Amino acid sequence: MPNKTYGQMCPLARALDVLGERWTMLVVRELLLGPKRYKDLLAVLPAMGTNRLGERLASLSTDGVVRKVILSAPAAVPVYELTEYGEQLRQPLCALSRWGLNLPTDNRVDPQSGRGELIALGLADAAAPAASAGIQETYEFRVSGEVFHFLVNDGKILPRSGAAPAGVDLVVECNLGTFTALALCEITPTQARRQGLATVLTGTASLFSRAFAILGYRGEAPTIREDLRRSRA
Amino acid sequence: MPNKTYGQMCPLARALDVLGERWTMLVVRELLLGPKRYKDLLAVLPAMGTNRLGERLASLSTDGVVRKVILSAPAAVPVYELTEYGEQLRQPLCALSRWGLNLPTDNRVDPQSGRGELIALGLADAAAPAASAGIQETYEFRVSGEVFHFLVNDGKILPRSGAAPAGVDLVVECNLGTFTALALCEITPTQARRQGLATVLTGTASLFSRAFAILGYRGEAPTIREDLRRSRA
DNA sequence: CCGGATCCGTAACGATACTG
DNA sequence: CAGTATCGTTACGGATCCGG
Numbered sequence: 001m002p003n004k005t006y007g008q009m010c011p012l013a014r015a016l017d018v019l020g021e022r023w024t025m026l027v028v029r030e031l032l033l034g035p036k037r038y039k040d041l042l043a044v045l046p047a048m049g050t051n052r053l054g055e056r057l058a059s060l061s062t063d064g065v066v067r068k069v070i071l072s073a074p075a076a077v078p079v080y081e082l083t084e085y086g087e088q089l090r091q092p093l094c095a096l097s098r099w100g101l102n103l104p105t106d107n108r109v110d111p112q113s114g115r116g117e118l119i120a121l122g123l124a125d126a127a128a129p130a131a132s133a134g135i136q137e138t139y140e141f142r143v144s145g146e147v148f149h150f151l152v153n154d155g156k157i158l159p160r161s162g163a164a165p166a167g168v169d170l171v172v173e174c175n176l177g178t179f180t181a182l183a184l185c186e187i188t189p190t191q192a193r194r195q196g197l198a199t200v201l202t203g204t205a206s207l208f209s210r211a212f213a214i215l216g217y218r219g220e221a222p223t224i225r226e227d228l229r230r231s232r233a
Numbered sequence: 234m235p236n237k238t239y240g241q242m243c244p245l246a247r248a249l250d251v252l253g254e255r256w257t258m259l260v261v262r263e264l265l266l267g268p269k270r271y272k273d274l275l276a277v278l279p280a281m282g283t284n285r286l287g288e289r290l291a292s293l294s295t296d297g298v299v300r301k302v303i304l305s306a307p308a309a310v311p312v313y314e315l316t317e318y319g320e321q322l323r324q325p326l327c328a329l330s331r332w333g334l335n336l337p338t339d340n341r342v343d344p345q346s347g348r349g350e351l352i353a354l355g356l357a358d359a360a361a362p363a364a365s366a367g368i369q370e371t372y373e374f375r376v377s378g379e380v381f382h383f384l385v386n387d388g389k390i391l392p393r394s395g396a397a398p399a400g401v402d403l404v405v406e407c408n409l410g411t412f413t414a415l416a417l418c419e420i421t422p423t424q425a426r427r428q429g430l431a432t433v434l435t436g437t438a439s440l441f442s443r444a445f446a447i448l449g450y451r452g453e454a455p456t457i458r459e460d461l462r463r464s465r466a
Numbered sequence: 467c468c469g470g471a472t473c474c475g476t477a478a479c480g481a482t483a484c485t486g
Numbered sequence: 487c488a489g490t491a492t493c494g495t496t497a498c499g500g501a502t503c504c505g506g
Contacts, residue, residue: 001339004477004498006280009347011355012262012326015333020255022479029245038488047239049480054489063336064461078488083460085335092328093245099325100248102318103296106234114242122244227316228297237479237496255498271469282499287470311469 001063018063019089023048024056025096028082028089031066033117033148034160035081044115065089094125102222116143116179120150120159123183123215129155132214139211140164142173142201152214170203170211185216234296251296252322256281257289258329261315261322264299266350266381267393268314277348298322327358335455349376349412353383353392356416356448362388365447372444373397375406375434385447403436403444418449 002021006013019025023045030041042053057080060066065086071077082089101122120141132152140149140163149164150157164171174182178197181187189208192198200208235254239246252258256278263274275286290313293299298319304310315322334355353374365385373382373396382397383390397404407415411430414420422441425431433441 002478005341006259007341007343007346008259009338009342009344010259010262010330010351011333011336012330012351013259013333014336014338014342015329016258018333018336019329020253020258022253025249025253026239026241026243026246029243042488047480049482050489051481051491052479064458067460083458085458085460088332092325092332095325095328096248096252097243097245099321100244100246100251103244103247103251105242105247108238108240109242109247110240111242113240118243118245225297225316225318227300227318235497272467275469280499282501283470284472284500285498 001059018060018065021056021059023052024060025093027053027056027060028065028086029093029097029118029121031080031082031086032090032093032121032159034162035069035079036161037077037079040161041080060086090125094122097122098126098219101219102225104224104228114176114180116141116146116176117148117159117161119180119183120148123217124150124157124159126217126219127157127215132157135214137169137207138164138167139170139172139215140168140202141179142171143179144176150211150215157214168202170207171201172198172203172208172211173201174198182212183215183217185212185218188212234292251293251298254289254292256285257293258326260286260289260293261298261319262326262330262351262354264313264315264319265323265326265354265392267395268302268312269394270310270312273394274313293319323358327355330355331359331452334452335458337457337461347409347413349374349379349409350381350392350394352413352416353381356450357383357390357392359450359452360390360448365390368447370402370440370444371397371400372403372405372448373401373435374412375404376412377409383444383448390447401435403440404434405431405436405441405444406434407431415445416448416450418445418451421445 001017005017026045027041030036030044042050045053057066061068064083066080067083068078068080071079133155135152136154137152138149139152140147147163148159148161150159174192174197178192182189182192189198189212193200193205234250238250259278260274263269263277275283278286290299294301297316299313300316301311301313304312366388368385369387370385371382373380380396381392381394383392407425407430411425415422415425422431422445426433426438
């Protein structure tokens with residue numbers, strides 16, 4: 001919690017007392033993809049600065065959102081993970097994120113900063129539970145250098161950074177543009193394979209197709225909002 | 234949008250580019266209760282300062298979240314209201330708010346800052362649509378000096394600041410403690426009436442009861458979180 | 467009185483350097 | 487690798503001032 005709080009008897013104000021400072025929600029965003037090391041957080045939020053990251057992690061820890069744990073031997077490396085209470089931020093932050101989808105990207109956003117993991121976070125949240133009912137599988141993606149995976153478990157889908165644990169059912173390699181197109185259902189897995197845009201390293205072509213039947217996002221495409229167009233006219 | 238943006242190709246980061254600065258989401262929170270005048274916003278967010286409020290409203294306007302309109306004559310007074318896009322923040326902000334419900338209130342929150350309107354905002358969001366299916370009514374509350382109302386319309390409930398428009402079905406007067414207890418279903422409307430804690434100024438006792446059958450919040454009570462207790466032990 | 471804009475001291479941020 | 491310390495710059499918060 002920051003030194004300056006709103007001090008209001010309002011749950012939103014209290015939530016913002018914990019999460020409202022700059023960078024804080026983005027740290028949580030990263031941890032929604034699984035436990036991460038200090039350096040990995042910093043690598044993905046470089047402009048934050050190491051001092052700010054340390055402050056935020058300390059603050060989130062005392063507020064019970066984040067926890068520092070030492071991985072079991074022989075790794076024995078410290079990582080930060082969400083507490084159960086922090087995990088409950090998944091829905092609110094994904095809701096905010098979905099709102100942000102329709103914002104125009106101005107020239108201040110760095111096109112190079114796009115990451116497949118972040119798309120994965122949104123896909124897992126937007127997926128219809130019915131589509132994966134009764135299915136328990138793991139899909140790993142290797143996208144332009146990143147590696148991440150989905151744990152599909154009977155309607156619940158968990159997106160995670162890094163390689164899948166043993167027993168992965170599907171491993172697909174492609175670049176970020178292809179993954180984005182697959183996510184938006186602008187291209188089918190079959191087309192992607194045939195055009196050489198995606199390679200199935202483990203598993204079958206039909207499993208690849210089913211993966212995006214579960215994960216593919218069919219929501220409305222981002223559009224410039226009516227109100228904004230009006231104000232610019 | 235602030236001068237400093239995250240510049241990340243991520244919908245959450247873009248949302249925070251628009252909403253992430255201090256006070257901004259609280260301004261939106263107020264406007265979720267209906268259009269408001271500059272002075273009324275300032276009255277409810279006094280620590281913000283008039284300069285900050287002006288900046289935020291300008292920023293939210295260019296981002297298409299908020300719009301300044303002049304009320305029709307003879308009032309002819311300027312108010313700020315959410316655009317349709319801004320209105321879509323209701324669910325994300327209410328989700329964040331509900332997360333904040335379980336945060337402990339430390340000694341830095343001002344107990345005097347509690348407002349019935351803010352409780353109303355949460356109630357309207359948490360209410361089960363089925364409970365008000367087919368019902369089209371308006372309920373006004375006068376709570377410790379504040380006046381606000383609910384527009385119930387077949388499963389959709391809109392909380393609004395100020396007096397209800399003509400044709401109100403129910404008007405109840407009580408203090409904030411009673412309204413809170415009613416909201417949490419810790420007391421029934423009948424009990425509140427009999428104990429002299431609430432007065433029905435317009436409408437019937439049974440309508441009062443039905444209002445809280447629709448609005449009453451039956452979620453789990455706020456508790457200190459397990460993780461937080463552990464970290465303090 | 468309302469709707470802002472200006473000024474200014476203080477706290478937060480961002481970059482870099484430094485330490486266990 | 488995982489942080490802490492330092493420091494110049496920006497944002498915030500409180501007050502005052504101004505036009506309608």
